[in-house]
Amino acid sequence: MTERICVGAIAGSFGVQGEVRLKSFCAEPTAIADYGPLYTEDGSRSFKVKLTRPVAGGLGARLTGIATKEEADALKGTNLYADKTRLPxxxxxxxxxxxxxxxxxxxxxxxLLGRVTDVQNHGAGDLLEISGPGLKSALLLPFTLANVPTVDLAAGRLVADLPEGLE
Structure with missing residues (x-):
């Protein structure tokens, strides 16, 4: 199966003719329309996306197969995924x-400290959440070159240089 990355979410309907309000998680928000088709998390549905206009808190868009406000409302909260091979x-x-x-x-x-269980961003940069048997609780490590000098995706590991007091 093709690996997919979450690129956005449907925030609700917009208007009465099946338009949706999209939240784009892309560095360039309008690029979300370039990675189609976009899939639901389980892959059971896919949509081609046509952006229509900027709207408050997102982008107005038409999705293939969605023609009514009710159909658009039913998709509220749905995350949308693109094939990783289509991303830059x-x-x-x-x-x-x-x-x-x-x-x-x-x-x-x-x-071995543990594994990365989540990546969070509260506005000041990415934080790696690390959990493992040797840690009293989950560790939040700022994802910087100083703290994480090595990331080896092929080997499935990274090296963390923990700042004083984080051990």
């Missing part, structure tokens, strides 16, 4: 969140 190739120092989740986390001394 990232520079060597950038990663899709989905690629980081599940990686083993090793410290600079070669000790």
């Amino acid at each position: 190739k990232l520079p060597d120092d950038e990663f899709y969140h989905a690629d980081l989740i599940g990686l083993e986390v090793w410290d600079t001394g070669g000790v």
Whole structure:
């Protein structure tokens, strides 16, 4: 099966003719229409996206097969996924969140700390949530070059240089 990345979500209907309000998670919000078709999380439905206009908190769009306000309302909260092969190739120092989740986390001394269980961003940069048997609770590590000098996707691991007090 093709790997997919979440690129947006349907925030609700817009107007009365089946238009939806999309929240785009893309660096360039309007690029969401370039990665189609977009799929529901389980892959059971797919949509071609045609952007119509900017709207408050998102983008107005028409989705194939959605013709009424009721059909659009029923999709509210649905995450939309694009085939990873259709997304731009990232520079060597950038990663899709989905690629980081599940990686083993090793410290600079070669000790396994745990795994990346989530990637969060509250506005000040990405935070890796790391959980493992040797940790009292989940650790939130700022995802910076100083804290994470090595990411090896092929090996399924990263090296974390934990700041003082985070151990």
